[in-house]
Amino acid sequence: MSKLYTFLKYLAITLWSIFVVTPFLWALTTSFKTANGVTGGPTYLPWLQYEPSLSGWKSLFSGGGGIDIVKPYLDSLIVTASASVISIVLGSLAAYGLSRFSYRAGFVKNADLIFFFISQRIMPPIVLAIPFFLMLKWLDLLDSKIGLILVYVALLLPIAVWIMVDFFNNIPRQIDEMAMLDGCTPLQAFLRVILPNSLPGMIVAGMFCLIFGWNDFFFAFTLTFTDTQLLPVAVVALNSSVTPWWSLSASALISVAPLLLVAFVVERYLSHGTLAGAIR
């Protein structure tokens, strides 16, 4: 029974891995090919089946083949990193407040506030496009990195708050109290004791923010035009009739590279950080 279960489990994992990894391998081989390799039928093994070339990767930086990906790449990094950092900082502070203090304004209590945050993500993004457009226009921030950062913070903050509230709720309140008895002001207790113990939560929240920010196409597309262009828009704008396949493949791979990096780092970290030993 358990052997069969193990077998089926690994079978499922293997099939799914093949399904997920194959496009990447395909893009990887393609990115090292040239015209002969691409058009000569399906070939996979460099040197044996096709002559590898770095021209696809070189074209990313040389600007050949209609590719202009370096600036969008940097813009994407700046916008995503800024929006994520701001969201995590603000989100953690807000979440700590919601986790530790009771607010009441009429019938509105903590749980309602938390729901309010989450409810921002219930409607489809397209509903927000026009309001965001008008707001940024009024602020004169259309087609700018700062405008996009603001929009992303608005979208990422609910996720950060939601994850962090849950995380802080799982840290015993007695730890804050102990810190205060040990001479910390409430803010010091938060910074010196609660934050170090919620690093895993912040990393999870940060990962969500990075993935969302990096992948977002819709707002990057609707709220920017010429001065600012983020990577997803730039990649989509590449045209296969102008840009060679090997360059497209290379740009696709380099687009997902940061997320792969994040995933590996986070996986390592999450398996270490636990709260065990705080309280029994």
Place this chain on the structure above:
Amino acid sequence: MSLQINDLTLAVDGVTHLDGISANFERGKLTTVIGRTLAGKTTLMRAITGLQHLDRGALQLDTQNFSALPAWRRDIAMVYQQFINYPHLNVFENVAFPLRRKKLDEAVIERRVRGVLDKVGLKGFEARRPSQLSGGQQQRVALARSLAREAGILLLDEPLVNLDYKLREQMRSEFRSLLAEQTQTIVIYNTTEPVEAMLLGDTVVVMHEGRILQVGTPAEVFDRPASMQVASVVNDPPMNFIQGHKGESTLELAGGVCLSLPWHLRGLTIGEYWFGVRANELRVGQTSVTGQVTFSEVSGSETFLYVDSPLGPLTLQVQGVHIHALASNLEIGIPAERLFAFESAAQRRLVAAPATGAQL
């Protein structure tokens, strides 16, 4: 030199937690606060720390108005019932944490932390994380942190309750020597266990439902409990209570049991009373009354018997291991000379007590 608390009152959602508590805690004295769960012991401690908002009341340390200070300025060390440590810091840093907040010299911190870890028996564990320690060791870390502070007030909230029996016995005796060194400190120790209260306390405060019922030395509280409520809190198993009538020369107890009047009850006016007798003072085999065993449990060298009798339900604590079948008859002797007498009025105050064991 003392901590005075005055009229501390707190009710949350209509439930009274503290009901006008006033008391005085002396420097260099260990006060145990005994009471059942939900008596308000922890709330009292939290009120002293400043972590608990109060409806009313004032705290004063010597001449300083304590109520105006936030928790982090009161310099109070507290050990919680749960083992609370900082999970992200190792044992050394856990103990050093409050000292670093005071910005003490690194050499002083080093000396104090090492000294106190040595005292609580955690030498060699400095680099471990709390999660790598056993429960007893974790509680020692918490204790070490509170001792290293050399704070003016040390609060211990049932610090041994989450430990296993053996460890509790061991740490209880260690506590006595550790706390004896705190000559300048006001030490308050919460407990539900009479033994602990009697063993550790210079003064015992008996709490029930947010009120202080009695304050006294362990002997006073144990030998002359102010009321039936106190008698039931400070005896484990609780004291047995029997309703009865004091006559000219007899005691007529419930269920038609008649005893000759003991000497120490002669001064009472004739009338209705509640009589109390400790579980370990009821005699098996003598025939004042016959009851049926409803439950019997052997705990180490003692046997607890729960009996239904014409006097009402009784609990007996008997030395040695005795096996009694359920529903079997048990002859029980009631030692008239060991009876406490409480008034039958609502407060159930003590009106007469037997001579103390030590014959003071």
